[in-house]
Amino acid sequence: MTITLEEIAQRAGVSRATASRALHGTYPVKAETKQRIAKLAKELDYQPNLAARSLRTERTCTIGIVVDDISSPFSPLIVHGIHDALRQNGYVSLIINTERQVETEIDAMHDLLGRSIDGIILVESFLQRDRVMPDLAGKPFVFVHRLFNSGVGNCVMVDEQYGTRLAVEHLIHLGHRKIAHITGPKGWDATNDRLTYFRETMTRAGLPLDEALIREGDWEIEGGYAAAQALLTVPERPTAIFAANDSIAVGTMYAIQEAGLRVPDDISVIGYDNLPSATIIRPKLSTVTMPCYDMGQTGAKLLIRQLANHALPDEQIKVRGELIIRDTTGIPVLSTLKAKSTHS
Amino acid sequence: MTITLEEIAQRAGVSRATASRALHGTYPVKAETKQRIAKLAKELDYQPNLAARSLRTERTCTIGIVVDDISSPFSPLIVHGIHDALRQNGYVSLIINTERQVETEIDAMHDLLGRSIDGIILVESFLQRDRVMPDLAGKPFVFVHRLFNSGVGNCVMVDEQYGTRLAVEHLIHLGHRKIAHITGPKGWDATNDRLTYFRETMTRAGLPLDEALIREGDWEIEGGYAAAQALLTVPERPTAIFAANDSIAVGTMYAIQEAGLRVPDDISVIGYDNLPSATIIRPKLSTVTMPCYDMGQTGAKLLIRQLANHALPDEQIKVRGELIIRDTTGIPVLSTLKAKSTHS
């Protein structure tokens, strides 16, 4: 029923070996024979049996993807990037979803090893968070993550310094001086990074750092809302708020609007991630992209390099997002006037 | 280096065949031997080589998933459901992303066949849209889709009649009589279905059908916004609007709020899909869920049944969503009063 190499070889009047060589193009085969075999293969729609091939070669052209949550807002984009890069190089992937369970992640690794895959990409791995290096029987692996910055082994991370600067400098260039920051929850590398680089950027620009303008959020709308309400009561109200992610930014906008103020006329808001919420809310949210697709591609390419040459040293790569200016950031005209009149 | 069955057999002092049988549990093996082998396998962390196994059995316990867009709002949820059901049955999956290109979809099928997978699930397939049955060399396949209702072959669809009734009857039970509908764009089965069942539900409830209260949207916020603006100008303004999806509902809310009216006090709004936007917007959107996860699970289970018995007849299964009541639907008190005062 199915076409085997044997079938092709017989019809072409050659041995299986020759047919195999002809189709691979790596060994010398007479040009004429080669063409005849190629034609035959095409006509018969020959599909090499990959199980047989990998039994022989110990390569499967399949890589495993271990992902924290395949239906989160970020992971599908990362997986998309991985897929595209793999496909261009003739690889496919098996995906295992860990539901953010460390045990599932470890089980998944086992499973994948049994399937004799060539390598593994771990997306938002909990092993990596805990700085644990998985044991993969010598198979190459790459970490891709947004929220941890361990920088151990082969990994692709976000350039948080670059992204934070894009956001904060955008506000500074618009003329803002009193800029508040609503952070993510404690204990996340991303929270620390964005806060650190917020401070750094302010200082670099020679602006004062008012600790009263730094509040903690929870990555969600609710936390952003509460933190922003608090910010609106400080004596020297900020003219702009840098939210550590888009959900916080949305909550911030609700708090501002509910207080009877306008975005961006009274207070500018900028987010981080560029999730769909940024274009659902009105006015549309200015933000910095989380370069998920790019990270996925970069990770897959890194793995492919490692696959080609196992001796390569580990690489840590940072990927940069970009600034998306929409309608929530503007010149601090009105606020400044108001502030002046209050003081006069 | 890697542990083979041979290794286990030798250490246990039995033949490969016995070891194989012991580990499978289907053939009779002396209990004591069986235990010894199982223990050995565990100790040595034996991973059967699946390439070798499938070369022999012509089964891979791998199924292919062909998906329109792996980073769309819906497909990851469907894939998640598929994954969970597969995993429970010892299957894993290869995913191919078609980027909504028919040629890519056809290529993908070829690719997958070469990988000797056991079956295929096509998510939101363009072949199915065009009522084309793929040729899979006799391998079972299942369609899962939200937007077409072809009902050909093995397929899992949405029960649009049920979902639409949930939404519209919710409004009717609240006391609304003048209910508008903003449809999806022309040419989609989902658009037609929701419109048809909207009419049906209104009629069943003995309510008048005002064609002026039916407007076409485009699945997006902008289209919903424009359609809703038009609806606000009709003489007998509706007290409730059923939007064919959540994006349209969001646009509708913006139009209502911009006109100085309140949701739900002046006009109730209900969406369809239960996307993240439903909980981003304020007030939070009442809606009907698109049962993606459930559809994925159902599709995978259907495929597994077909895998177990190829002779099974095709099945068409409809999956039901559920009503999510949030804050955009209420009793038409104020509107009714206003309407009365206008008439007096």
Added chain:
DNA sequence: GTGAAAGCGCTAACAT
């Protein structure tokens, strides 16, 4: 430049 032959690790039919 090509063929013969071995063998990857496993399972299943056939013996015993």
Added chain:
DNA sequence: ATGTTAGCGCTTTCAC
């Protein structure tokens, strides 16, 4: 209840 044997389809030495 267990061992023997063949073979799945392919690649890759080793000959010629």
